[in-house]
Amino acid sequence: MDRRFFRAGFSIACVVTVTAVGADPVASRDRLIESIRSTHATLVDAQQNLSTLQRQGALGAREAADYQAWIQQMRTGLDQDCQQLIRSTDAPPPDDLPCDGGILPGAGAADIDTSGERTLEERTAELDASLGRSLGEFDDLLLREQERVKASKPDAGDGGGSSSGGGGMASAAGDDGAEQTGAEGGQQTSSRDTDRGRPGRSGPSSAPPDTPDGSDDDVVARQLREAAEKETDPELKKKLWEEYRKYKQGIQ
């Protein structure tokens, strides 16, 4: 039933659009206005119906995509009609039309759910950006927390002090001495161990002279910096440092 509905709707919209476009040279202003009103009403109905069907889970992927394409086609037609109406006369369009400077939607479209009129790609991009922002906020939270943890780190004890700080936040190097008395020596360092964000790094840096000091690095910058510092191939190392500098310049 749903499929029938939007196929019928699609036909109506095509007729509306073709009528509006076909009558272009000779159409009276009133006729164009009526066409816009009619298309707009269909568009609003279609959007509401799509939302209902999606909430009910009554649409398959293909049907939903067809439906969206049809709505988009109506929007394009409506936009063109609005522009034509604006060009055809000096008088402003009636207030109840969804035309605002030829750009749809605008004034008079307050009852339209404009978010539903975006393309799937636009919506995905917007959600993606939202996810990116959220991840960035979380990075900031963790960085602040890590700074706080670092600041509250107890001073290294003397004498029979602890072997604390072996891993995690603190450098594993802090524990090495404690284990030297172990049997075989030859400490192995896991490469994955250093892949993860590890604030509080210390020790000499292999950064070129014109490189920022990294004190305000965010997560991405830190990973780039660490990759550059760890890289043994000089050519690759140079490229990584360049990438790091570019990234730092980009975010400042």
Place this chain on the structure above:
Amino acid sequence: MSRGVRVLFVTLVLGVLSGCAAVTHHQNVDKGQVLERAQVEIAEEQLLDVWIGLFDPGKLPENENKARGLSMEIRKAEARYMPVQLRNIMEKTGYWGAVRVVPAETEGGELLVNGTILRSDGEHLELEIKAFDATGEQWFSKVYEYQLEAEDYNGRSAADPELFRPLYSAIANDLATYRAKLTAAELRNIRRVAEIRFAADMAPDAFAGYLQEDRKGHYSLLHLPAEDDPMYRRVLAIRERDFLLIDTLNGHFDNFYAELDEPYFEWRKARSAESAELRKLKREANTRKALGVAAILGAIAIEALGGNSTSRSTGTLRNMMVLGGAYVIKTGFDKSAQTGIYSDAIEELGESFSTEARPIVVNVDGETHELTGSAEVQYARWRDLLRQIHSSETGLPASATDLTGSRSATSDHGF
């Protein structure tokens, strides 16, 4: 049913039951236990990340004397301290990727190590360790036991401050031994399953169908997402934040470990010394009592066996023996009174340790609660965003996912 048949039947039932239950092995760890290290660098793709759950503090001994000086406050502190100790040792072996301490029963790691403290009193340490990989396979379940002497505490060096190191080394060695039995393909599979389990948890609409879980809780991969799958890339970006969160938590655990190390060492040392003294006094007291009773009995026997002349001639001896015996018994009882004093001292030490440790424990709890509370909100938001993106990308309606989330690290295990 004849007795023989009954015995056979019972034997068979027991055999079947023991076959069904997971077998827990036991090892008395030797003082000479050495930590095994990788002799060659292991390829990155074969390194498993290890998550060590905060230990279960277990129960205190029911025996009043054995429980003297111990408290659940101390146990809770130990349950946070010991996993860090194990992590520090495992990090040195070269067999593993990132080794992290995580809240108990956190899911999502490639290898998860859980522990329960069965006994810890400064002289004995007994831990039950279970290890599972991401596919749900249990590597082993084993009880490790190690005993120190009081004088061992005097030999603690700054270079090797953990006196129970052999026990942790034994655990690390067993994990490495099990790992060595796995093929490169099996190791890669564990890592992939861990990744997809995370993806399925964060975006079930998109990834739940990639996994299959059997009745025993074992996971297998049905297929893999494409490398350039945008939804998968988003999930992996979130997973990186999951690692960062765990790293941050480890910062808290490290600070706790460092703060606790000295008072905990002193408590263990003092308790061990007091316990040793207590045992010595008890032995002495028992010996004295026994000697005293023997002396009196001896004197009585002299009187009973001897005649009048004998009695006269041994009268002095007999009297001395009776008096001496009574004296020995008395000093024996005095010694017992002293043991009471030492026991009180142990209790006092335990209480003072608890008082000292409590703010640290509460602090760690408070801080990790605060952090993970924030994380919980974020995880729910990400889950919701992924659900919407999936719906937008596929045109499929978004499922009614429980947005409170099932991510165990932030919701199920209360840290």
